[in-house]
Amino acid sequence: MRLTLRYGLVSALFCTAVFYLVSVRIRTAMIHQVDDLLTDELHECAIIYETQGMSGLVEEFLRETGATAPDELFFRLVSVKGEVLKSSDLTQWAGIEEELVSAAIPNQGEYRHVTIFSHDHPLNARLASLNLDGRVVLQLGLSLQHENLSHLRTRQILLATSLAMIGLSTLAGYWVARQAMTGVRRVTRTVQGIHKSNLNRRVPSGTEGREIDELASAFNQMLHRIEALVFELKEVSDNVAHDLRSPITRMRGIAETTLTGAPDLTAYQDMGLIVLEECDRLAEMINTMLEIAQSESGVLVMEESDVEINSLLRNALDLFQPLAEEKNILLLSDLPESEVVLRGDKGRLQRAVANLLDNALKYTPANGSVHLACNTTHQQVEITIGDTGPGILPEELPRLFDRFYRGEKSRSSPGNGLGLSLAKTIIQSHHGDLTVESTPGQGSVFAISLPRPAK
Amino acid sequence: MKILLIEDDPRTASFIIKGLRQEGFAVDHADNGEDGLHLAIETQCDAAIVDVMLPRVDGVTLIERLRGEGIGLPVLILSARSSVEDRVRGLQAGADDYLMKPFAFSELLARIHALLRRAHAQADPVNLLAEDLQLDLIRRRVFRAGTEIELQPKEFALLEYLLRNKGRVVSKAMIMEHVWDYNFDPQTNVVEARICRLRDKIDRDFERKLIKTVRGMGYVLE
Numbered sequence: 027m028r029l030t031l032r033y034g035l036v037s038a039l040f041c042t043a044v045f046y047l048v049s050v051r052i053r054t055a056m057i058h059q060v061d062d063l064l065t066d067e068l069h070e071c072a073i074i075y076e077t078q079g080m081s082g083l084v085e086e087f088l089r090e091t092g093a094t095a096p097d098e099l100f101f102r103l104v105s106v107k108g109e110v111l112k113s114s115d116l117t118q119w120a121g122i123e124e125e126l127v128s129a130a131i132p133n134q135g136e137y138r139h140v141t142i143f144s145h146d147h148p149l150n151a152r153l154a155s156l157n158l159d160g161r162v163v164l165q166l167g168l169s170l171q172h173e174n175l176s177h178l179r180t181r182q183i184l185l186a187t188s189l190a191m192i193g194l195s196t197l198a199g200y201w202v203a204r205q206a207m208t209g210v211r212r213v214t215r216t217v218q219g220i221h222k223s224n225l226n227r228r229v230p231s232g233t234e235g236r237e238i239d240e241l242a243s244a245f246n247q248m249l250h251r252i253e254a255l256v257f258e259l260k261e262v263s264d265n266v267a268h269d270l271r272s273p274i275t276r277m278r279g280i281a282e283t284t285l286t287g288a289p290d291l292t293a294y295q296d297m298g299l300i301v302l303e304e305c306d307r308l309a310e311m312i313n314t315m316l317e318i319a320q321s322e323s324g325v326l327v328m329e330e331s332d333v334e335i336n337s338l339l340r341n342a343l344d345l346f347q348p349l350a351e352e353k354n355i356l357l358l359s360d361l362p363e364s365e366v367v368l369r370g371d372k373g374r375l376q377r378a379v380a381n382l383l384d385n386a387l388k389y390t391p392a393n394g395s396v397h398l399a400c401n402t403t404h405q406q407v408e409i410t411i412g413d414t415g416p417g418i419l420p421e422e423l424p425r426l427f428d429r430f431y432r433g434e435k436s437r438s439s440p441g442n443g444l445g446l447s448l449a450k451t452i453i454q455s456h457h458g459d460l461t462v463e464s465t466p467g468q469g470s471v472f473a474i475s476l477p478r479p480a481k
Numbered sequence: 482m483k484i485l486l487i488e489d490d491p492r493t494a495s496f497i498i499k500g501l502r503q504e505g506f507a508v509d510h511a512d513n514g515e516d517g518l519h520l521a522i523e524t525q526c527d528a529a530i531v532d533v534m535l536p537r538v539d540g541v542t543l544i545e546r547l548r549g550e551g552i553g554l555p556v557l558i559l560s561a562r563s564s565v566e567d568r569v570r571g572l573q574a575g576a577d578d579y580l581m582k583p584f585a586f587s588e589l590l591a592r593i594h595a596l597l598r599r600a601h602a603q604a605d606p607v608n609l610l611a612e613d614l615q616l617d618l619i620r621r622r623v624f625r626a627g628t629e630i631e632l633q634p635k636e637f638a639l640l641e642y643l644l645r646n647k648g649r650v651v652s653k654a655m656i657m658e659h660v661w662d663y664n665f666d667p668q669t670n671v672v673e674a675r676i677c678r679l680r681d682k683i684d685r686d687f688e689r690k691l692i693k694t695v696r697g698m699g700y701v702l703e
Binding site for chain 1: 565566583635661662663664665670671674675677678696697698
């Protein structure tokens with residue numbers, strides 16, 4: 027409503043201004059018309075004066091004023107000093123004498139136009155003066171009553187029109203505002219109805235126009251982010267509740283049983299060692315979980331630098347070489363000769379690759395092989411890690427990258443189930459993707475794809 | 482050598498003091514920033530360990546004030562917060578090193594030693610020695626009992642690291658960070674496998690075994 031009122035006020039002011047200007051222009055045009063008429067008349071009179079002299083002029087006057095009503099047209103012949111030589115019937119023009127006297131006398135051959143107002147008479151007139159020969163000034167006055175009437179009529183029409191326009195535009199404004207507000211109200215209601223239990227609701231787009239749709243879209247994006255954050259929060263809480271308690275349980279258990287048993291130095295030493303181990307495990311899990319949660323919810327701050335992928339991969343291979351040898355696994359590589367440089371967080375990329383290599387070596391049996399390859403295209407870098415392990419069952423594939431997920435074949439091996447999750451979220455925060463293909467019984471291939479910077 | 486410890490948690494302070502004294506250091510302790518700053522200015526210490534979260538005056542402010550007084554005491558910051566900004570802030574304020582909690586005490590020790598070495602501008606040795614093992618750092622060659630042993634570059638680096646920290650336990654995480662520039666500890670036994678290989682080369686054929694495993698903590702060369 028306030029919007030409409032403001033709009034109505036603005037359009038009213040605008041209309042008023044416009045119509046005032048129009049009114050003034052019309053009046054000016056009317057006056058010019060009158061002036062032209064008078065000027066032509068004076069010009070003719072000047073010619074008559076030259077050819078027929080004073081008498082001819084007076085004759086012309088009498089003829090003219092005889093033809094028209096005395097309250098429409100008058101004339102005066104005045105000397106340059108202001109003495110009235112001859113004039114028409116000025117009875118209808120009471121009160122105008124003084125005005126005429128004070129009306130300025132032009133110079134020889136010059137015209138002058140002025141509007142005369144009479145105080146007690148409702149009429150006003152346009153006076154045109156012409157200095158005929160330096161001694162005699164001819165003055166013609168034309169009543170403006172017709173013009174005034176026209177002008178009044180015009181003003182009335184203008185007023186009516188502007189009132190109508192203001193009214194209509196206010197109505198139109200109200201209608202448009204209502205439309206927009208309906209859209210805004212709809213979005214507001216939808217968003218207000220969202221709380222922690224239905225964060226997946228979204229504002230539907232409607233028919234109120236593009237701006238409202240953009241508003242709805244912006245809200246939806248924000249809702250999406252909030253949903254992701256709440257999800258991460260829940261996940262972390264759930265994980266904390268479940269998996270972090272295991273090491274604590276073990277530590278507590280061993281400490282309690284050792285301390286309540288008979289004092290034994292070896293037992294105490296063992297207890298100490300177990301506590302150390304479990305603490306390290308716990309710290310590692312906490313750090314990794316926090317890292318995943320922060321990365322997934324978009325709050326992680328990465329350290330960016332130029333990373334040379336080839337040397338990163340070669341370093342990783344070097345690191346895992348002895349381990350592979352120990353397990354009798356062949357570690358193969360296929361890396362390009364030239365440098366491949368990306369912008370990214372070196373430590374985290376190292377970690378992602380190491381996690382995948384670690385995985386591959388863990389699940390590949392003796393005499394198997396693990397193959398690390400790197401391919402580059404114009405737009406992306408693809409790193410593949412293939413193994414000849416037992417493979418992953420198709421029903422397990424979609425959940426493979428979930429936190430704490432351990433597949434059937436991996437339950438007995440050491441590990442906390444966070445490695446793949448972390449690798450995936452690291453790759454994704456570099457705008458890449460981590461995918462896996464697997465054939466049970468033959469092996470699996472994990473593929474990292476990272477976009478290259480545009481040259 | 483005297484170390485100043487400024488840490489407000491009593492249990493943490495307790496084990497650090499105990500550990501440092503076991504290593505032969507003298508330790509002064511303050512449990513808040515104000516007293517810590519006072520001690521740092523008034524007493525003669527060789528290095529300081531400062532916790533970031535302290536009552537009265539926090540760790541970073543303390544270091545700023547210390548440097549403001551023109552005191553160049555080597556400082557190592559301890560923090561339970563892992564954000565990059567924290568680390569950068571601390572180092573910019575004038576700290577010399579930064580260690581995140583929870584930490585392996587052996588790592589704290591190794592870093593303190595590194596700080597002290599730097600502070601006393603000890604010349605970098607050309608040779609590292611232990612018993613009959615000799616490492617020529619210039620020519621990158623290893624000799625044991627006079628015989629040369631062929632080592633790959635990373636194996637040499639690993640042995641060098643163990644030797645530099647001779648007599649002190651180094652954890653797997655420390656090895657990962659200093660030898661391979663990886664700052665995390667992988668779940669599998671990459672480091673163990675590496676140590677095994679190294680042992681094969683420098684310990685197996687000799688009577689005196691130099692590289693020892695310390696369960697739950699890491700390795701030590703002595």
